[in-house]
Amino acid sequence: MIKYMLVQSFRRILNDKANSLLKLVGLTISLSLAFVITVFSVHELSYDNFHANADNIYRVVNKAESSDITWATTPFVLGETLLDNFPEIKENVHVFSINKISVKKGLAYIEENNVIAAEASFFNIFSYNLLHGDLELFAKTPNGLILSKSKAFKYFNNYYPVGELLTVDFEGELRDLVVCGIMEDFPKNSSLKTDIITNIDFGFDCLMKKYISSSENPPTKEELKTAWNMGVFFTNFIMVENSTSIINLQNKIANLSQQVENLSSDYNFKLQPLSDIYFNSNAYADNLNLEKGSKALILILILLGFLILLIASINYINLTVAQIFVKNHFIAIRKVCGARRRNLISQITIDSIVFIFLTVPVALLLTFVLLPIALNVLGKEYQLLVFDNGLPIIIIIGLVILIGAASGFLIGLRTTSYNAIKSLKNQMLSSGNFGFRKVLVIFQMVVSVCLITLVLFIYKQTNYSVNKDLGFNKEHLLIINFNSQDKAPNYLSFKQAIKSNPNISNVSGSMFTPPHISIMSLTLPKVNEPEKIIGISGLFTDYNFENTLGLELLKGAFPDKEKGINGVVVNELAARELGLTSAVGEQTSFGEVVGVVKNFHISSTHNLIPPVMIVKNQGMVREMIIKTSGSQVFETIGYLKKTWSELGGKGACEVSFFDTKVQELYIADMKFARLIMGCAILAILIAVLGLVGLALFMIKQKIKEVGIRKVNGAKVSEILALLNKDFIVWTIISFFIALPLIYLLVNKWLEGFAYKTAMSWWIFVLGGLITLVFTILTISLQTFRAARQNPIEALRYE
Amino acid sequence: MINIKPIKNTTMISLKGITKFYNTKQQKTFVLNDVNLEIKQGEFLSIMGPSGAGKSTLLNIIGLLDQSSEGSYNFLGEPMMHLKEKQKVDYHRNHIGFIFQAFHLIEEMNVYENIETPLIYKGVKAKERKAIVADLLDRFNMVAKKDLFPAQLSGGQQQLVGVARAIAGKPKLLLADEPTGNLHTTQGSMIMDLLKELNKEGMTIIQVTHNQEFAKYGNRIINLVDGVVQ
Ligand SMILES: Nc1ncnc2c1ncn2[C@@H]1O[C@H](COP(=O)(O)OP(=O)(O)OP(=O)(O)O)[C@@H](O)[C@H]1O
Numbered sequence A: 001m002i003k004y005m006l007v008q009s010f011r012r013i014l015n016d017k018a019n020s021l022l023k024l025v026g027l028t029i030s031l032s033l034a035f036v037i038t039v040f041s042v043h044e045l046s047y048d049n050f051h052a053n054a055d056n057i058y059r060v061v062n063k064a065e066s067s068d069i070t071w072a073t074t075p076f077v078l079g080e081t082l083l084d085n086f087p088e089i090k091e092n093v094h095v096f097s098i099n100k101i102s103v104k105k106g107l108a109y110i111e112e113n114n115v116i117a118a119e120a121s122f123f124n125i126f127s128y129n130l131l132h133g134d135l136e137l138f139a140k141t142p143n144g145l146i147l148s149k150s151k152a153f154k155y156f157n158n159y160y161p162v163g164e165l166l167t168v169d170f171e172g173e174l175r176d177l178v179v180c181g182i183m184e185d186f187p188k189n190s191s192l193k194t195d196i197i198t199n200i201d202f203g204f205d206c207l208m209k210k211y212i213s214s215s216e217n218p219p220t221k222e223e224l225k226t227a228w229n230m231g232v233f234f235t236n237f238i239m240v241e242n243s244t245s246i247i248n249l250q251n252k253i254a255n256l257s258q259q260v261e262n263l264s265s266d267y268n269f270k271l272q273p274l275s276d277i278y279f280n281s282n283a284y285a286d287n288l289n290l291e292k293g294s295k296a297l298i299l300i301l302i303l304l305g306f307l308i309l310l311i312a313s314i315n316y317i318n319l320t321v322a323q324i325f326v327k328n329h330f331i332a333i334r335k336v337c338g339a340r341r342r343n344l345i346s347q348i349t350i351d352s353i354v355f356i357f358l359t360v361p362v363a364l365l366l367t368f369v370l371l372p373i374a375l376n377v378l379g380k381e382y383q384l385l386v387f388d389n390g391l392p393i394i395i396i397i398g399l400v401i402l403i404g405a406a407s408g409f410l411i412g413l414r415t416t417s418y419n420a421i422k423s424l425k426n427q428m429l430s431s432g433n434f435g436f437r438k439v440l441v442i443f444q445m446v447v448s449v450c451l452i453t454l455v456l457f458i459y460k461q462t463n464y465s466v467n468k469d470l471g472f473n474k475e476h477l478l479i480i481n482f483n484s485q486d487k488a489p490n491y492l493s494f495k496q497a498i499k500s501n502p503n504i505s506n507v508s509g510s511m512f513t514p515p516h517i518s519i520m521s522l523t524l525p526k527v528n529e530p531e532k533i534i535g536i537s538g539l540f541t542d543y544n545f546e547n548t549l550g551l552e553l554l555k556g557a558f559p560d561k562e563k564g565i566n567g568v569v570v571n572e573l574a575a576r577e578l579g580l581t582s583a584v585g586e587q588t589s590f591g592e593v594v595g596v597v598k599n600f601h602i603s604s605t606h607n608l609i610p611p612v613m614i615v616k617n618q619g620m621v622r623e624m625i626i627k628t629s630g631s632q633v634f635e636t637i638g639y640l641k642k643t644w645s646e647l648g649g650k651g652a653c654e655v656s657f658f659d660t661k662v663q664e665l666y667i668a669d670m671k672f673a674r675l676i677m678g679c680a681i682l683a684i685l686i687a688v689l690g691l692v693g694l695a696l697f698m699i700k701q702k703i704k705e706v707g708i709r710k711v712n713g714a715k716v717s718e719i720l721a722l723l724n725k726d727f728i729v730w731t732i733i734s735f736f737i738a739l740p741l742i743y744l745l746v747n748k749w750l751e752g753f754a755y756k757t758a759m760s761w762w763i764f765v766l767g768g769l770i771t772l773v774f775t776i777l778t779i780s781l782q783t784f785r786a787a788r789q790n791p792i793e794a795l796r797y798e
Numbered sequence B: 001m002i003n004i005k006p007i008k009n010t011t012m013i014s015l016k017g018i019t020k021f022y023n024t025k026q027q028k029t030f031v032l033n034d035v036n037l038e039i040k041q042g043e044f045l046s047i048m049g050p051s052g053a054g055k056s057t058l059l060n061i062i063g064l065l066d067q068s069s070e071g072s073y074n075f076l077g078e079p080m081m082h083l084k085e086k087q088k089v090d091y092h093r094n095h096i097g098f099i100f101q102a103f104h105l106i107e108e109m110n111v112y113e114n115i116e117t118p119l120i121y122k123g124v125k126a127k128e129r130k131a132i133v134a135d136l137l138d139r140f141n142m143v144a145k146k147d148l149f150p151a152q153l154s155g156g157q158q159q160l161v162g163v164a165r166a167i168a169g170k171p172k173l174l175l176a177d178e179p180t181g182n183l184h185t186t187q188g189s190m191i192m193d194l195l196k197e198l199n200k201e202g203m204t205i206i207q208v209t210h211n212q213e214f215a216k217y218g219n220r221i222i223n224l225v226d227g228v229v230q
């Protein structure tokens, strides 16, 4: 019986190839999109779940009262203290981020990123597999390291280089490290990714060198290990006994300051579950370069995937219903042969499941192509394979059966309720089924209009953000990256050298050039209430910063080395926040206030302008800011690059335009726009396929009417109006249904911005018009042919 | 061989005061007006009449595809008014077969499968189905054509398949609405000979026809004019 039904299904599909193709294309595209989203979501949701002890692993974090951010780093000494005080904590590991080191291979040095230092307990807590070697040896060897399998092969051409030496260059110092073990490469769904784990002792060496050696009296290693005020270098992970009450443990840890000497009450330690780290660490300051994910993104994707699948399913339903009504004795003959409604509905349901299954192979192929593109649009650096995991294919097959069964059932209900005799008499059942079809088509159009308009708004907002008046003169600014100081020439001599160039009118530098993606927070006492500590944004800059950017001075003067004006500049908000009265001349913990400037944008339009204090510190400059005359820009850049190497700059001189920097702030927004745009295009494409199909059916139904009207002298334009009328009315209805939805959507999306573009009415109209034009074009391509046809031909169809 | 043993001269169909009207523009249009008709088992009845007289409507009411507005209809002693959908299907499965002017074969099924369809819906076992279909193919000389699709057959051949499908389930009553309307005379006569033969084997047949010659194949002819039996 099933075989009989399957064969029939296939024959029916082949019998109406055009219709089947329209349905297939839409379903295939949407299914492969669903496939991509499923593969992506399954991967994202699996982050860090491969650790056998996942449920018992916590990261100790510090939510300081005085600041918005949560520090994911805690003092080194905290680890031992916890282990000593709480028996329910079984293991602890300190992880230190060495980040970049250069590894010698032959004569060359290769830079390795994400290098960490940790104790051997790292491998007891986390399920990263050690393939060869010995953890005890690793624990005992201060210059030991564990290497990933792929790096072992990269540096030693074999997978077992245990006992071999690896020479590394850390900030100019050569060290030989001993390979104590080989570990499997970290899985893709590990939020921590590293290929080299050194003994924690080497981490301390790096720490001493990297951070402390510049200071005047550096602390010793021993001091670093025991100091409670060194809270920003190490990440403490702990593993607790099964079924430990974390709330209790957290409370006990909160009271630790009463028992432990020197533990400042400014710390507020919390335990963050491992499973929480990937998705919920956006407001955390961590230094391990952990990958971060977004649940909201996954939710949006799943929603979009569903909408597009729904649109394709609606096409399938609409076109199949139309197909059955056109071959209107499909149902009747079977009824006369003794089929019950139940038989017919199950036949149609099987048809639908078979049909949708047909899309799976092509959808799969398409998924292979789409997946890397999608990951790129989403800004993910990892690559995924469709069959990394069996779950997505199971979900997709489940989805196919579900869609097939649901749409088949709906089609069955819709088409079998008619009296058999009506369809045997060859009456077109046009009037009744259009209501049903209308609802479905309007739904598709509403989704299309919503997505298009949302994309328009995202572009409008981004455009607004990029071009917004920042409160300073952003014309003709160039930025040079001075981030890696060992590669750049000396900042001051470079500055001195280029100042004389006639095309350069002003030179200064800063930690970062506003507006910037992140801001730095300073904590300092209020001037009028010193017991009150407040946080304001800090900007460490070189002299002449204010003039170079053209900040507007409201009071006092800008700091000037030559004129001997030294001190800090605050913006209006900071002056108020600090409780300054006359401002100029008042003392803060960062120096005397010498000037007040008008508020200016220090970060993207997502954030309100904060209170800002500009502090002079040439040592913290990471970006040089150059104001040019605006003419001969490329000559000027050439000159800068030449001077860079003349003055001993080793790396490339990275010059960027200020505007480009500003645009980079909105990369995430643009990615989101591209994502929505991609989905909008797919949604419209699929909806259009459905419209083509419906137009073809409608033309079949009205071909005689068209012929008769033409014989009676109707013009082509009148015929077109007749044929397009329904579709235009549907689009207009959809537009009005979509209006409030778009308003809500855009409003919701704009919530993420402190400075918003206006919700101009013309964008709404434009979104509607685009959809209307699309619809009319698509439909007219079909109807125009029908309208142009010789009426005699049309009437011959009788 | 189809083998139905009716008890001759017992009443199969009894129509009393059958009236059918449509409400059009606030006025009743009568299609059938007080039709009274008795049809005995084993009869071969031909219904004639001008176009629009209500012949198809009457046939459809008898075949439970349509419902009369007034009157009573008994089939094999059972009242047929107000049957549930499910009960109607049972009659279609077990007692009534149809042949149409437009053949109405299922285009995505080959000859064999078209004939087999009612048997499948009836729930006949596969083995038995095979035997019945093979018999019919044999009888109608269609064995060589069993794998062809309707579009590959001539009109007469298509109607042969239509007849085979209608009688596959061994119905007691065969309803034929202008079975020869789309056929040439020679092909028409072939179909009529076939119906006559079936009738001889005991099947009750009601046909609607415009053809005087073909009407004579029946053992009774009635004329329907403006919804009234003359
Ligand atoms: N849904 C309907 N509404 C109104 N009138 C109808 C409807 N269906 C059929 N009729 C009318 O019923 C009448 C009888 O139709 P029927 O099909 O029974 O005629 P017929 O005798 O079979 O004609 P023909 O020989 O042309 O097939 C016709 O006049 C037709 O217009």
Ligand SMILES: [Mg+2]
Binding pocket: B055, B056, B057, B177
């Ligand atoms: Mg008729």
